Amino acid sequence: MEGDVVQMGAYIGAGLACTGMGGAAVGVGHVVGNFLSGALRNPSAAGGQTATMFIGIAFSEALGIFSFLVALLLMFAV
Amino acid sequence: MAAEGDSKELVFHPMDQFIVKPLFGDGPVGLFTVTNVTMWMVLSILCIIALLVLGTNGKKTVPTRMQSIAELAYGFIRKMVEDVAGKDALPYFPYIMTLFMFIVFSNFLGLIPGSFTTTSHIAVTAVMAMAVFLAVTILGFVKNGVGFFSLFWISSAPLPLRPILALIEVISYFVRPVSHSIRLAGNMMAGHAVIKVFAAFAPMVLISTGIGLVVTPLSILAITAIYALEVLVSFIQAYVFTILTCVYLKDALHPHH
Numbered sequence: 001m002e003g004d005v006v007q008m009g010a011y012i013g014a015g016l017a018c019t020g021m022g023g024a025a026v027g028v029g030h031v032v033g034n035f036l037s038g039a040l041r042n043p044s045a046a047g048g049q050t051a052t053m054f055i056g057i058a059f060s061e062a063l064g065i066f067s068f069l070v071a072l073l074l075m076f077a078v
Numbered sequence: 079m080a081a082e083g084d085s086k087e088l089v090f091h092p093m094d095q096f097i098v099k100p101l102f103g104d105g106p107v108g109l110f111t112v113t114n115v116t117m118w119m120v121l122s123i124l125c126i127i128a129l130l131v132l133g134t135n136g137k138k139t140v141p142t143r144m145q146s147i148a149e150l151a152y153g154f155i156r157k158m159v160e161d162v163a164g165k166d167a168l169p170y171f172p173y174i175m176t177l178f179m180f181i182v183f184s185n186f187l188g189l190i191p192g193s194f195t196t197t198s199h200i201a202v203t204a205v206m207a208m209a210v211f212l213a214v215t216i217l218g219f220v221k222n223g224v225g226f227f228s229l230f231w232i233s234s235a236p237l238p239l240r241p242i243l244a245l246i247e248v249i250s251y252f253v254r255p256v257s258h259s260i261r262l263a264g265n266m267m268a269g270h271a272v273i274k275v276f277a278a279f280a281p282m283v284l285i286s287t288g289i290g291l292v293v294t295p296l297s298i299l300a301i302t303a304i305y306a307l308e309v310l311v312s313f314i315q316a317y318v319f320t321i322l323t324c325v326y327l328k329d330a331l332h333p334h335h
Binding site: 048058062065069 | 158
């Protein structure tokens with residue numbers, strides 16, 4: 001019985017941790033949207049900044065990855 | 079596994095595709111067992127060798143299709159290393175090229191239906207990320223000595239803020255291999271699992287009720303759309319992995335902010 005409650009808590013926690021991915025989605029969308037609005041104002045400068053955009057995406061995505069990591073840990077390691 | 083008449087269960091589990099099995103027999107998987115992961119890794123290495131060796135064999139002035147793909151890949155990565163990490167990072171270009179080619183070929187081979195995506199395993203990507211992390215850290219200390227610590231001491235920030243920023247920088251430095259590896263593995267795993275979920279929907283509903291007439295075409299459409307997205311994600315994640323390697327390399331070569 002006690003183990004079941006612990007497992008239920010772990011599963012609920014894993015589901016809740018996944019809400020953090022929504023934040024990462026907002027962040028990535030923000031980065032790309034702002035890149036696009038800047039790129040459309042000055043298309044000639046856009047090509048050189050694509051790498052910067054991907055680095056920005058990667059960094060904001062990292063936080064979503066941590067929530068995924070927490071979910072994985074709750075599912076398989078607790 | 080055959081579909082049972084009125085079964086409401088999924089015909090197969092979406093995570094089944096990631097099981098590591100021995101290639102010959104069903105013994106336990108040990109350190110040196112030849113598994114399906116080994117096979118697909120060897121296959122992707124063979125594909126890379128085929129592309130780069132056959133592609134550069136003729137060296138025609140007007141390139142063949144294979145030669146131009148090989149040249150494009152080479153030029154793309156070389157330009158990335160030069161732009162992001164600087165000219166003095168070019169000695170490390172072969173390693174970055176190797177990483178990119180291996181990841182992109184593993185990702186693309188994993189898209190073949192029924193195949194195995196080696197990069198969907200954190201064990202595989204963690205080894206690559208740890209290798210990058212250790213190499214970059216050692217390189218930073220070899221090139222700059224104690225000056226490498228100035229990476230954490232941001233001299234452009236106001237003095238009272240610097241210790242706090244240093245703490246944050248140290249933490250973010252040490253979670254690099256974690257985010258670096260899980261980004262790739264997570265993206266590959268999630269996409270393939272989603273495809274498998276829709277693939278399981280398609281036959282399940284058709285058998286049990288008449289709703290299948292609507293759901294089956296919709297899920298096949300969804301599989302097609304997600305597959306197209308996965309092709310894009312496969313390339314972008316390989317690109318992101320390599321570009322982050324370049325960024326870390328730049329930090330090691332020029333730690334001064």
